[in-house]
Structure formats: C-alpha cells, structure tokens
Amino acid sequence: MPKRPRQGGMISLDSETTGLDLRHGARPYYVSTCDEDGCNVSWEWRVDPLTRRVVADRGDLKDLQRKIDGADKIVLQNPKFDFMALSLLFNDYSMELRWDWAKIYDTLLAGHLLASNQPHDLTTMAMVYLQANVQPYEDRLRKVTLAARSWARTNRPDWRQAKEGLPEMPSAKSTVWKYDCWMPRLVHEEGGGDETWETVLSEYGDSDASVTLPLFKRQQQILKQKHLWRIYEERLKVLPVVAAIENYGVTLHAGRLEEKRTEYAEASQDAHRTCLNIAKRYGYELTLPKSGNNKSLTEFVFSEEGMHLPPLKKSKKTGVPSLDKTVLEQYSVTLPRNSKPLMFVTALMGKRKRDTAYGYLESYKKFWVHTEHRDRVWYRLHPSLNPTGTDTLRWSSQNPNEQNISKKEGFNLRYCFGPAPGRVWYSCDAKNLELRFPAYEANEPEMVYLFEHPNDPPYYGSYHMLIFDTLHPKLFAKHGMESKEAYASTWYQWTKNGDFAVQYGAVLESGTADRAYHVPGAQARIQSRFNRIKKLNAQQIAYAEKYGYVETMPDKTVDPDHGYPLWCGRTSYGRIMPTVPLNYHVSGTACWWMMKGMIRCHNYLQDVGDDYHIVMQIHDEQVFDFPDDEATNKPIIEQCMKLMAQGGDDLGVPTPVSCTKHSTTWSTGS
C-alpha cells in the first residue's frame, strides 16, 4: 500500500538548484519533502537547456506553499539557502513565499553545536548519527550526470552546460556537474541514456529529504541529553538575520573600484619591469608568477645562477626556502643600500601587494550585480555568510569574502565600498573585546581597572600601553602616553605585535611572543604581573585535556551553567595543543557576543522600518546601512550600540561599543 502524505506534523525539505549563485540566476528545479511516516512529496521543473532558466509552474508553487504552510515544523540542512532560492523562484512568478522562521529547524546548526570541529555535510552526518549511507545515491547521480553532459556535448552543443567561467556562475570551481543534475531526464527525453535517467535525480533528492528528518530527531535527542537545547534554540534565531544580510548585500562604487584597479595594475607592471631588468643584469631570464612563487623566481633569488640570497625561513611541510612577506621584509632591512638585490626585493614586495589587491577587485567585479541605481555606478555584492563555517563560533564569508577587505594604508580597498546615494553607513565595533573577556573572567585587577577607567591615568584605557610600561618602564616614565607616537614603528609597534601573538595563544616556551616583542623574557614578565590570566589559561588547557572541548562563557539569559562547546581536536599523540583552549574560549565568547548583538539589532531594526539594514559582520565589527537622515538615525544607531553592548550584560563583562559614520566611503580618513 503506498503511503498517503500526512497533514501537519514535522516535515523535511530539500531542494536541488542550477547553481549556488542565486543572484546570478541559479534557481531550484527539484524540491522534495518527507513527512514523519517517510512519505516523500516532490516537485520537479524543467530547466531550459539553452538559458539554464527554471521553468516552474504557478500551480506547483501554490502546492508547495500549501505543504509549507501545513507543516508544524520544517527541518532543513542549511535552511537559509533553500529559503533564499525558493523566495527568488516565487518572485520570478510574481509570487511571495510565505516562510515562518519560528517553525524551522536546521540540521547544520545542530551538527556544529554537537561537534564543532567535525564535518557537517548531510552525507557525513547521516552516517555518523544514523549509520545511514546515502553516498551511493550521490555516486549514481554523479555518474549519470557526467554521462548526460557527455551525451549533450556531442548531440546538443548549444546546451549551456555548467562550467567554470560562465558569467552566471561566478562561484563555480572545477566540480560543476552538481549544477547539471536536471540534465539526465532531459537527455533521456531527447533519446539518450535509458529510463533510469528519468528517476536518478528524484531518488537522490528524496533520499536526502528522507534522511534529514530522522537525522534531526536524533540530533534533537542528543542536544537535550547534553543540555544544549536552549543554546540550540538561541542559535536558530540567527537564520533570519543571515538571510536578511545576504539578501540586502553591500554596495560598492564602480568608478572608485576602477580607479584603484588601474592604479594597482600600472604600479604592478612597473615593478614587474624592474624585477625583470635586474634579473637580466644577472644574465637570468626571469618569469615572474602572477602571485606567490614559481620555480623561476625562487631559483633566481636563492641559487647561484641568480642573487644567491641566504634562506631565512623554511617551509614547515616541504622544507623549501620561504619567500614570504616576513622574509622579504628581513631582506629589505639587511641588504646593502642601493644594491641590486635590495632593489629587487623592494620591487617584488610592492608588486605582490598590488597583485593581491588587484585580484580582490577583479573578484568583486565577477560577483557584483547592478543596483536599482540606473547610472551604473553603484553595484551590489551578496557574499554568503556562514555561521557554522569555522571550528569556533566565528562566521565565515565567501563568494566573495567580505571579511578580508584591506584597510591598509595605500591598499585601502574599503574605499570602493560605501553607502549608495541617499544612504549612510555606520560601523560599530567592540572595544578590545577579546582582551576584556579573559581580564574580567580571571579578575585581573590592573586590567579591569584599565577597562573601567578609560579616561584616567596612567594608561587611559590603553591595553597596549599597559604592556608597554611593563616591558619598557623607563621609556614610559619618560614619554608617558606619547610613547605611542615616539616609538610608533619600533617599541610600541612591537608591543602590539607581541600582544596579538599572546592573544592568539603563543606559548611561553616557543619564544614566539618574545621575538614579536623584541624583548627577551617579555612573556614571562607579563605573566608574572598578570598571573591570574596565566591561571585561566592553565584551567582551560586542563579542561580541554579532560573533556576534549572548552565552553564559551555562559550566557545568563540562555543557560547560566553552560556555554557553547568548542571541540579542540588532538594531535596524533592524543594531546590538546596548548595554544588552542584559551583562544577558542575567548574568541568563541566574542563571537557569541556578536551573534547576540546581531540578533538584537536585526529584530529592533525590523520594528523601526523596512529600510534599516545590517550589511556586514567582520568578527567584532557590524556595519549598518540606513537612509541618510542624521536626525532620525541618531537615536536608532545609539540603540543599536546599546543592544550590542547588552551582550556584555548576558556574559557579565562590560563591553562598550564605538561607532563611526561613513557618508560616502567605508574607508576611514577619506
């Protein structure tokens, strides 16, 4: 007896799309649902092989909407993507997808919460949590799709097969068959393949939907057992926030981008010529790489055929001499003035930096889409933001990455980004977030005093100055707060470098931090002055050794007893790396804080109006895009700052937030 679909209850939903680049036309063409009896209901739409456009059916979409409306709960693997894809498809047919986030569950968020450093793809999780193997369905689909592509290449050369470099799929890399899984059915209709080609897609799609629901039920059971359910429910709140951020995107100015792109291209070419000319004087026919190294370059730099420079650092894995930024900097301060090698090194450093910047700008052009502004000057990027993209609670960003946009002097790509006409940006960031958490948690008195008294001597809230004084008391006695300017490129800069090394977990024995500080024994001196943080570090390491994970600081409003577990991983000898636990604990807490701020700001801005948006998150910084109206905005942005700072109350640590307004460009100081 065939099963009849149930009404209500919990269902799972999974869709297959013609690509990942929804803003460039990718759409779902197969949607499968599965209910608690294991009964699949699915829809399949034709893909126009010449244009790759999905030809859906309004009746089907209404059907699907009824299915969505009728369910009490819907489980998806990464619902953000399906939601956005379906919204756009509905939009193509002048319909609006109704979607209630309150009834959505996500197996991806659950997977990260249960095992932050394990794979979270559906196939792996089905195996781990259900001992169910859906890989054969995928293998079969792959095989048949590749065959269908091959048939079409010969018999239907005008079909638009997925491949790297097509403008409608800027994110496509080498593996693209996944975007052509609509092809087997169509090929069979046209006389190729066999009848199994009609069902190979639905068997795959239905198997994914069928496994998603029991997977979630199992995850839910474990989350409850481990007392993580409250944290899970809090995490679910990020889904609509992420969808809204991705949907709105971020604006950039084509003219400013072109200006920078030309500047870097020309300077890079100059540097290129300089390098080749110098090589020529050694009688060496140099071929420079587009980025990084190639054989020609390393041979010229290190061998006797060329400049024969001494190797300063070797690759960890391969042992080849390194020619990275730090090595080039070393050469640039040690090689004789006016020497050919110095000129070469200087030119190469300049070329590399410009090539990197140029490459980023090119990638923005690949991904950008026109905005509603008809002047074709303002474009928009829609990077995807992944809250489970890291082993900690950091979010990752891709296609393109919005979290590595340079703000270096001379390479300030933030200049290209900014508010479109009639808009204004506000950039809010937490002050010393990752330094505050350990200071308060360990109750390190001098540091707490520093953070509590930002306007008082001796350090006026400056953490780096406190450390500077610890390492260079005589210099600080002489110059006070002006040490920052007096030693801007030496002792003060080195203090900052060392502080970051310590913050990111440098262990005393390695001497890494001491080298960064340029002060032998520096880290030991700092640890003896701030021994409570040293103790906190030891506690976190011991905890991780025992349990395999550390927890973020508990959020009183969610679960006063437990934070988010972050698994630390072990070496092949079964030990936790001592550099990891405190770092994960602190950085994870900072990211939890940011997540709380984003949820609060998003919900608040929704109430304010429909034109107030979060546009970016760069770990401890949040960027907002508002209508350009100073008087109206003032209380709104102040409330956003308050809502961000409220995350500190949840954790028991004061976390003040600062804000910068950007009227024309995201770059500061211009």
Next chain:
DNA sequence: CGATGTAGCACC
C-alpha cells in the same frame, strides 16, 4: 586533464 596540495596574503 582534472583533482589535490602548497604557498602566500588579506582580514579579525
């Protein structure tokens, strides 16, 4: 020839 690994570099 495609897949995979590595180096280098941008951000926090």
Next chain:
DNA sequence: AAACGGTGCTACATCG
C-alpha cells in the same frame, strides 16, 4: 610532536 588561533581565494606545482 608541537608550540600563533580562525578563515577564503588565487596561482603554481604535482599527483594519479
């Protein structure tokens, strides 16, 4: 054994 944590992206080099 490793000792500075987490990412994404590009080009180069090598593997199968």
